[in-house]
Amino acid sequence: MEQDREGHRGTAKASRRTAWKLAGVVTAMFGFGFAMVPLYGAICQITGLNGRNSALQAAASAAPVQVDLSRTVKVQFLTTVNGGRGWAFGAQQAQIDAHPGQYYTVYFDAHNLQDAPVVGQAVFSAAPWSAAAHVHKTECFCFSRQAFAAAEDKRMPVRFMIDPQLPADVDTVSFSYTLFDVTQKAPAPQASVAQSISPQS
Amino acid sequence: MAHADAHHHDDAHGHDDHAHHGPDKGVMRWIKTTNHKDLGTLYLFFSFTMFFIGGLMSLAIRAELWQPGLQYMDPELFNQFTTMHALIMIFGGVMPGFVGLANWMVPMMIGASDLALPRVNNWGFWILPFAFAMLLSTFFLPGGAPAAGWTIYPPLVLQTGNSFPLLIFAIHLMGVSSITGAINVVVTILNMRAPGMTLLKMPLFVWSWLITAYLLIAVMPVLAGSVTMLLTDKYFGTSFFNAGGGGDPVMFEHIFWFFGHPEVYIMILPAFGIISTIIPTFARKPLFGYASMVYATASIAFLSFIVWAHHMFTVGIPLAGELFFMFATMLIAVPTGVKVFNWIATMWRGSMTYETPMLFAIAFVFLFSIGGFSGLMMAMAPIDFQYHNTYFIVAHFHYVLVPGAVFAIIAAVYYWIPKWTGVMYNETLGKLHFWLSAIFINVIFFPQHFLGLAGMPRRIPDYAVQFTDFNQISTIGAFVFFVSQFIFIYNMLRCALFRHGLQPAPARVWDGAYGLEWTVPSPAPYHTFEDPPEVTDAETPWAGGHAH
Numbered sequence: 110m111e112q113d114r115e116g117h118r119g120t121a122k123a124s125r126r127t128a129w130k131l132a133g134v135v136t137a138m139f140g141f142g143f144a145m146v147p148l149y150g151a152i153c154q155i156t157g158l159n160g161r162n163s164a165l166q167a168a169a170s171a172a173p174v175q176v177d178l179s180r181t182v183k184v185q186f187l188t189t190v191n192g193g194r195g196w197a198f199g200a201q202q203a204q205i206d207a208h209p210g211q212y213y214t215v216y217f218d219a220h221n222l223q224d225a226p227v228v229g230q231a232v233f234s235a236a237p238w239s240a241a242a243h244v245h246k247t248e249c250f251c252f253s254r255q256a257f258a259a260a261e262d263k264r265m266p267v268r269f270m271i272d273p274q275l276p277a278d279v280d281t282v283s284f285s286y287t288l289f290d291v292t293q294k295a296p297a298p299q300a301s302v303a304q305s306i307s308p309q310s
Numbered sequence: 311m312a313h314a315d316a317h318h319h320d321d322a323h324g325h326d327d328h329a330h331h332g333p334d335k336g337v338m339r340w341i342k343t344t345n346h347k348d349l350g351t352l353y354l355f356f357s358f359t360m361f362f363i364g365g366l367m368s369l370a371i372r373a374e375l376w377q378p379g380l381q382y383m384d385p386e387l388f389n390q391f392t393t394m395h396a397l398i399m400i401f402g403g404v405m406p407g408f409v410g411l412a413n414w415m416v417p418m419m420i421g422a423s424d425l426a427l428p429r430v431n432n433w434g435f436w437i438l439p440f441a442f443a444m445l446l447s448t449f450f451l452p453g454g455a456p457a458a459g460w461t462i463y464p465p466l467v468l469q470t471g472n473s474f475p476l477l478i479f480a481i482h483l484m485g486v487s488s489i490t491g492a493i494n495v496v497v498t499i500l501n502m503r504a505p506g507m508t509l510l511k512m513p514l515f516v517w518s519w520l521i522t523a524y525l526l527i528a529v530m531p532v533l534a535g536s537v538t539m540l541l542t543d544k545y546f547g548t549s550f551f552n553a554g555g556g557g558d559p560v561m562f563e564h565i566f567w568f569f570g571h572p573e574v575y576i577m578i579l580p581a582f583g584i585i586s587t588i589i590p591t592f593a594r595k596p597l598f599g600y601a602s603m604v605y606a607t608a609s610i611a612f613l614s615f616i617v618w619a620h621h622m623f624t625v626g627i628p629l630a631g632e633l634f635f636m637f638a639t640m641l642i643a644v645p646t647g648v649k650v651f652n653w654i655a656t657m658w659r660g661s662m663t664y665e666t667p668m669l670f671a672i673a674f675v676f677l678f679s680i681g682g683f684s685g686l687m688m689a690m691a692p693i694d695f696q697y698h699n700t701y702f703i704v705a706h707f708h709y710v711l712v713p714g715a716v717f718a719i720i721a722a723v724y725y726w727i728p729k730w731t732g733v734m735y736n737e738t739l740g741k742l743h744f745w746l747s748a749i750f751i752n753v754i755f756f757p758q759h760f761l762g763l764a765g766m767p768r769r770i771p772d773y774a775v776q777f778t779d780f781n782q783i784s785t786i787g788a789f790v791f792f793v794s795q796f797i798f799i800y801n802m803l804r805c806a807l808f809r810h811g812l813q814p815a816p817a818r819v820w821d822g823a824y825g826l827e828w829t830v831p832s833p834a835p836y837h838t839f840e841d842p843p844e845v846t847d848a849e850t851p852w853a854g855g856h857a858h
Contacts, residue, residue, distance in 0.1 A: 135493075
C-alpha cells in the first residue's frame with residue numbers, strides 16, 4: 110500500500126513533467142510557423158527564387174557592362190490588376206527585343222477607374238526563375254507606392270538591363286507586374302527598396 | 311491529491327466503494343466524466359454524427375453532379391458544401407474517430423487505469439461540439455459558409471464574408487482539442503504502462519498512436535499559426551500573404567502543407583495500427599515483422615515532414631525542388647510497402663476466418679494500396695501537372711481516406727464493440743454492410759480516376775457533357791454507400807443501447823486475439839487495471855515471445 114502510493118505519486122509527477130515538456134514543443138512549433146516567413150524570405154533572397162533579389166541587384170549594377178549585340182532576348186511585359194478591378198493597367202509595348210547589357214526604358218499606363226484617390230503598389234516578378242537574378246532595374250514604378258488622384262492617368266517608366274551573364278538557354282524573359290490596391294495600408298514606401306534606390310525619379 | 315491519498319490510506323472500505331462504483335446517472339455523467347471509456351464513447355458518437363452531416367453534404371454534391379448544368383444549387387453553395395464536407399470529415403469525423411478509439415483502447419492495451427490527464431481529456435472532447443456548432447452555424451450567416459476549399463488558400467479565402475472569423479476560431483478550437491488529446495496519449499504511453507510492458511512489447515495500435523500523437527503535437531500548432539496569420543492579414547493590416555504589402559500567397563501554401571502533409575499521416579497511421587491488430591487475430595498468427603512495422607511507422611512519420619511541396623508542384627518551384635520533393639515522396643512507398651507486405655505475410659498460411667472486422671481489414675489492405683499507387687503516380691512531378699486539380703486527385707485521396715481511414719475505424723468498432731458492450735453484433739448484417747460498402751465505395755470513386763485523367767477539374771458544380779456517364783455511376787455509388795451505412799449504425803446501436811436478447815460476448819471475444827484488453831471481462835468494467843496487470847509473453851505474441 111505504502112509502496113503503491115509512492116509509485117502513483119511518482120507516475121503523476123513524471124506525467125506532469127512530460128505534459129509540460131510537450132506543451133513547450135507545442136509553443137515552439139507555433140512560433141516555428143511564424144518563423145517560416147522570414148526563413149523563406151531569406152531563402153528566396155539568396156537563391157533568387159520568386160524573382161525576389163532583382164531589386165537588390167539593381168544597386169550593384171552601376172559599373173558599365175559590355176553590350177552583347179550578338180544576342181537578342183525577347184522581353185515580355187505582363188500586367189495584372191489584383192482582384193481585376195480599380196485600374197486599367199497595361200504595358201505600352203507587349204514585348205521588345207533586347208540585347209544583354211543594353212539599358213532600355215519602357216512605359217506602363219495605369220488609369221484609375223474610380224472616382225476616389227487610391228494608392229497602388231505594383232509587385233514585380235520575373236520568369237523563368239533562372240533569369241530573375243540577371244534582371245537589373247535602375248528605375249521602376251514598382252519600387253514605391255503610386256498615389257493616384259480620382260480618375261488619374263499615369264504613365265510610369267521602367268528602366269532595365271538584362272545581364273549578359275543570362276544563362277544561354279534563356280531566350281525569353283517575362284516581366285510580370287501585379288497592381289495591388291494598398292490604400293488601406295500605411296503610406297510609407299518599403300524600407301529595404303527605398304534604401305538602395307531613390308524612389309522618386 | 312494529498313486528500314485523496316489520505317482517504318485511500320485511512321479508509322480502505324471507502325477506497326473499495328470508490329473503485330467499484332459505476333458511472334453517475336443522467337446527462338451530467340457525460341458532461342462531467344473523466345473516464346476514458348466514457349470519453350471514448352463520446353468521441354465515437356461525435357465522430358459518427360459528423361460523418362453523417364459531412365455525408366449529407368457529399369450527397370448534395372453528388373446530386374448536383376448527376377448531370378451537367380446547374381440543377382439544385384448555385385455554384386456558391388456548391389463550393390460551401392465541398393469546403394465544409396472536407397473540414398467536417400477530416401477534423402470532425404476521422405480525427406475524433408481515432409481519438410475515440412485511442413481513449414477506449416490505449417489505457418486498456420498498456421494496462422493503465424485511465425489516461426494520464428483525465429480532466430484535460432474531458433475538456434479536449436467538450437471543445438469539439440462548440441467548435442463544430444460554430445463552424446456549421448456559418449451556413450446561416452450572410453454570405454454563407456466558407457467556400458474557398460478546406461485548404462483555405464489566400465487570397466481567395468480572405469474574400470470569405472462574415473463566416474471567416476468563425477472558421478478561423480473553429481480551426482483554433484479543433485487544434486486545441488487535438489493537441490490536448492495528443493499530449494494526453496503521449497504522456498499516458500510514456501508514463502503509465504504496466505510493469506513489463508516495455509516499448510517494444512506495446513501493441514501496434516499503441517505504437518501507431520504514439521507516433522501519430524507526436525505528429526499532432528508538431529504540426530497542429532503550425533496550422534494554428536497559419537490561420538492566425540490569415541486572421542491578422544484580413545483584420546489587422548498585416549501582409550503575410552498579401553503581395554501588395556510585401557508578402558506572398560505562396561508562403562501560405564508552404565506553411566499550410568507543412569501541417570497538411572503530416573496531417574495526411576495523422577489520419578492513416580492509427581488505421582495502420584488497427585489493421586495490424588485485426589489481421590493477426592483472424593489469421594491466427596502473430597503479426598509478421600513487428601519491429602519492422604514500428605520502424606516503418608516511424609519512418610513514414612519522419613518522411614511526412616519533408617515532402618510537403620509535392621502538393622505544390624505546379625506553383626512554380628525550381629527544378630531542384632521538384633526533384634527533391636518528388637524523390638522524397640516516392641521514398642514513402644518503401645516503408646508503406648513494408649507494412650503492406652507484412653500484412654500479407656501475416657495472412658500467408660494463416661488459419662484465416664472472415665468475420666466482419668477481418669473483411670474490412672482485408673479490403674483496407676487492397677483498396678488503400680490502390681490509393682497508395684495513385685499517390686505514387688502523382689508523386690512524379692512532370693506527370694502531376696496533368697493530374698493537378700482534377701478528379702484524379704479526388705479519387706486518390708478518397709481511396710486512402712474512405713476505404714483507408716474510415717474502413718479502419720469501422721473495422722475497429724466491429725472488432726472491439728463486443729468488448730465495449732458485452733454482446734455480439736449481428737454477423738449477417740455485418741457481412742451485408744461490408745459487401746455493400748466495399749462494392750459501392752469503388753462504384754463511387756473508381757470512375758473518378760477516369761474523369762480526372764480525361765480532364766474534369768475538381769470543385770466545380772458543372773462539367774462538360776462527355777463526363778456525364780462516369781459522374782452518374784459515381785452518384786449512384788454515393789447514395790447506395792450512404793444508405794448502407796445505416797445497417798452498421800443499427801447493428802452497433804443495438805449492441806450499445808438495446809442489447810436485450812443478444813448473444814453475450816466472452817472476455818476473449820476472438821479466439822485468436824491477444825493483448826491485455828482481452829483479459830478483462832466483456833463488457834469492460836467501468837474501471838479497469840486499477841492495479842497494474844501482469845504482462846505475460848502469451849499476451850504479447852507479436853513481440854517475439856512464444857505465442858501459442
